[in-house]
Amino acid sequence: MSVQNYSSAPPQNEHQWRDRQRACLAETRAKIRDCKTLLETLDAEREHLEDLLDTFTYPVITTPVEIISLIFLQCLPANGRVQPSKRGAPLLLAQICQHWRDIALSIPQLWSSVDFTFIANSYGPRRDWILRVSQNYDGASALLRAWFQRTQGLPLSITLRCAEERDGMPPGILPAIAEFSHQWGRLEIRLPLHDLPALDRIRGPFPLLNTLAIELSGMDGAVDDVPRLTAYRDAPQLREVRLLNGMITAWADLPATLTSLEVERRIGIFEWTSIFKRFPCLLHLSTASNVYQRSPGPEIMAPAPLKSLIVRHGDMLPLLTLPHLLRLKCRPAGFLPFLSRSLCELKHLTLVINQSTDERSLLDCLRSVPSLEQLDIHRQRNSHSFYEHLHSSELLPNLRDLSVLDPGYYYRYQPVIDMLRARRDPHPERAQLRSFELALNVRGNDWADDTSSPSGADALQLQRLAAGGLQFRVHTQINNWPAGFDVGDERGFPLKTYTVPYPN
Numbered sequence: 001m002s003v004q005n006y007s008s009a010p011p012q013n014e015h016q017w018r019d020r021q022r023a024c025l026a027e028t029r030a031k032i033r034d035c036k037t038l039l040e041t042l043d044a045e046r047e048h049l050e051d052l053l054d055t056f057t058y059p060v061i062t063t064p065v066e067i068i069s070l071i072f073l074q075c076l077p078a079n080g081r082v083q084p085s086k087r088g089a090p091l092l093l094a095q096i097c098q099h100w101r102d103i104a105l106s107i108p109q110l111w112s113s114v115d116f117t118f119i120a121n122s123y124g125p126r127r128d129w130i131l132r133v134s135q136n137y138d139g140a141s142a143l144l145r146a147w148f149q150r151t152q153g154l155p156l157s158i159t160l161r162c163a164e165e166r167d168g169m170p171p172g173i174l175p176a177i178a179e180f181s182h183q184w185g186r187l188e189i190r191l192p193l194h195d196l197p198a199l200d201r202i203r204g205p206f207p208l209l210n211t212l213a214i215e216l217s218g219m220d221g222a223v224d225d226v227p228r229l230t231a232y233r234d235a236p237q238l239r240e241v242r243l244l245n246g247m248i249t250a251w252a253d254l255p256a257t258l259t260s261l262e263v264e265r266r267i268g269i270f271e272w273t274s275i276f277k278r279f280p281c282l283l284h285l286s287t288a289s290n291v292y293q294r295s296p297g298p299e300i301m302a303p304a305p306l307k308s309l310i311v312r313h314g315d316m317l318p319l320l321t322l323p324h325l326l327r328l329k330c331r332p333a334g335f336l337p338f339l340s341r342s343l344c345e346l347k348h349l350t351l352v353i354n355q356s357t358d359e360r361s362l363l364d365c366l367r368s369v370p371s372l373e374q375l376d377i378h379r380q381r382n383s384h385s386f387y388e389h390l391h392s393s394e395l396l397p398n399l400r401d402l403s404v405l406d407p408g409y410y411y412r413y414q415p416v417i418d419m420l421r422a423r424r425d426p427h428p429e430r431a432q433l434r435s436f437e438l439a440l441n442v443r444g445n446d447w448a449d450d451t452s453s454p455s456g457a458d459a460l461q462l463q464r465l466a467a468g469g470l471q472f473r474v475h476t477q478i479n480n481w482p483a484g485f486d487v488g489d490e491r492g493f494p495l496k497t498y499t500v501p502y503p504n
Contacts, residue, residue: 061099068100069107080186081115081159084143111150112185113157116140118170141172148180155185155208162191162217169195178202186211192218193246196227204234215244229253251278262286262310272316276306286310286329310350329376332361339368350376359383366396373431374401382406387419393430399423403437411440413458420465420472435471453481 075089076082084091090110094101104110118137148156158177162169169191177184185208191199193216212232229249232238240260243249248265251274258279266288267275275285283305308327311317317334322342329350339346346369353362366375375396377386389395390402402423416438423433440452453474454462459481466472466482474481 065103068103072104072107073109076110076113080113080157082113082157083115084147105150108150108152108154111147112154113159114144114147115157115159117161117163118166118173119163137170137173140170141176144173144176145179148183151183153183155210156180156183157186158184159186159188160190162195164218166192166217168192169198174198174202181206182208184209188213190215190217192216193226200227200229200231203231206232206235207237209235209238211240212238213240213242213244214247215242216246251275254278257281259305260284264288269316269319272319280305282306284308288312308348332357332365335365336368345371347371348374348376350378353377353379355380359385362386363389363395370397372396373398374403375399376403376405378405380407382411384412384415387415390419391422393427397430400431400434402433402435403439405439405441407441411438411452413454413462417458417461417465420462420470424465424468424470433470437472438474440474440476452476 072089072093075093082088082090086092086095090104090107093110094104118140160169160173160177174195177187181202181204184206187209188211189199191214196214196216199214209232212235214229216226226246226248229243229247230253233253233255235255236257238255239258241254241258242262244262244264246265247263251271254261256278259281260283261275261279262284263286276282285306285308287310305324306322307324309320309322309325310329315334317330317338320338320342322338323344325342325344326346327348328346329352331352331354335351349369349372351362351365362377366372390399416436420433420436423430426432453476462472462481
């Protein structure tokens with residue numbers, strides 16, 4: 001019976017009508033009692049089930065804090081540079097639940113690194129960054145302080161890049177990191193020339209500083225009045241220094257314990273001698289050299305530990321004797337006389353080939369280093385016959401890793417594939433090639449970039465080689481192959497990829 005029937009006008013027989021309504025009311029009350037009883041039963045059942053579930057402990061809750069801490073640390077970037085983002089560690093880990101937040105905040109290693117790029121817009125280089133602030137990056141200095149206050153005195157890794165279009169470092173950034181200068185472990189900073197004095201005014205001691213890299217932004221050419229760095233004399237643990245794009249210092253202003261030194265400016269004969277005398281423990285040196293004179297200079301014998309050398313101009317090679325060198329990057333000019341005099345057994349060689357270098361000179365260089373395990377070739381023109389020469393078991397018999405930088409328009413992959421097959425086939429007198437990387441330079445032409453990646457039958461053959469164990473990758477300015485390959489940290493501003501480049 002509907003509610004409308006209950007409330008309809010009484011019929012002529014009022015007694016019968018009242019009796020029906022009372023019966024309906026009694027029936028409704030009985031249903032309500034039944035529903036209440038059912039609800040009480042369901043409530044009791046719910047409470048019982050909740051009690052049962054409360055007795056169950058999820059493994060994620062019982063996992064020891066020490067294990068969770070180790071897992072959290074594995075979420076950090078392999079290069080140790082953390083870009084603050086709500087989509088990545090450590091901020092993401094602190095948002096899952098209160099338990100994880102407490103653990104994340106208690107792990108000082110999660111907060112001992114920060115990597116910022118300051119550009120002239122309101123969002124920064126990635127739109128998911130926590131710093132959704134004005135172009136002055138209001139709040140960045142407060143974030144740095146809050147970040148580093150959780151580190152419990154651990155060495156800090158600080159990477160700050162000021163983009164070319166900015167007039168200067170955001171206000172408050174340098175004072176913020178200055179408060180923690182006693183904890184600096186790795187400082188990598190790119191800043192305009194007029195901000196350099198403020199950085200140099202941050203005085204030591206720097207008891208934990210191990211790595212220092214400074215680059216001047218917005219420098220179109222040489223500047224005569226670049227101030228000299230003097231602040232890092234009191235850094236007893238400093239081992240690695242990079243001075244880029246016009247940065248200068250007196251060698252006496254750096255600790256004698258350096259093991260790695262990179263400078264972009266040209267240095268002459270007598271500065272080379274000064275460097276070797278000042279830093280007797282030097283393992284790696286990278287510089288643009290300049291003899292400054294046409295007459296032969298004095299022969300320079302480097303200290304015994306030097307294992308790695310990068311020279312952007314080959315004019316110093318004829319003057320150097322480096323018997324313990326393992327890694328060299330240079331141009332072919334002067335390489336053979338240097339090698340015959342030094343008698344070093346190179347393991348890693350990078351040759352920069354210009355358009356005037358003939359292939360015979362390149363092959364002569366390669367035949368002289370049978371001990372070579374890793375070869376990088378940077379070329380300004382394609383020459384597929386180079387790959388054909390690598391078929392020979394007599395050329396580079398110990399080669400395991402090969403990297404080639406080539407112009408990339410309409411790249412022919414078949415010579416590469418044939419070479420890779422030959423180098424992957426077992427041979428009693430030749431090591432099996434382990435990896436091959438091809439970097440194609442097609443800058444300024446996105447359409448050509450698309451035509452340079454492997455496709456069709458080429459891609460299929462390369463996939464088969466990769467399935468057989470070969471580590472193979474191709475990257476251009478906008479494309480990577482295989483598609484899942486991410487070159488992120490290998491591109492862009494060099495401070496992002498700083499690692500000690502000499503063999504152990």
